[in-house]
Amino acid sequence: MKEIIQMLVDIVNNLHDFIQIFVNHTLNLSLTDKDLHFWVMGIIGILIFLFVLIVSRILAKMRFGITILSFLYTFTFMVVLVFSIEIQQALTNRGHMEFQDAIIGLLGFILFFFLFVAISAAFLAGKKLWKQLNKKR
Structure with a gap:
């Protein structure tokens, strides 16, 4: 990961x-x-703001638009957080700065997000089924 950061630093400096x-x-x-x-x-x-504004307006009109926006915002925050932690580890010599650590951290978030989606889907399906059963009575 140090090599990747050094390459990015060189590109930005140039x-x-x-x-x-x-x-x-x-x-x-x-x-x-x-x-x-x-x-x-x-x-x-x-x-970037104008791009995000356009995408946000499109997503906000969708059924789960706010959830999608929340995921995108949180994922962006998590990317910054995991790479900040990896850079901090390199600067303080605590732990090892590895690209794979950052990716695994992001995969952890994605797994928990999919768990959230599954639980939410089950809840919404149960709610819909409950309403249909009560309509028949």
Whole structure:
């Protein structure tokens, strides 16, 4: 996992340098590093927000849309959490930073989510059956 993180760090650093050189030398704008962070992260953030907004509006109209949104939000949070823990283990030398640990952690969440779905489905089926039986009386 260290290699993957190092590769991603190298990509981000190279992209950062490219943007800085392009903006300052090609476009002749004299922006500081903070200025670049302001603009680049602002643009990335608003684009992600607009994408999430569109997807959320579509999902909210679906029967289990709020459940799907809750899963997506929780899964995103869990991805950040498991990778933060793995990075923390590398920085503090406690435990081993392994990509497989992060994946197993996410699989644990997915398993428990499917358990939640199964219990919810059984409950909804039982509720529907109960209503049908009471209608016949």
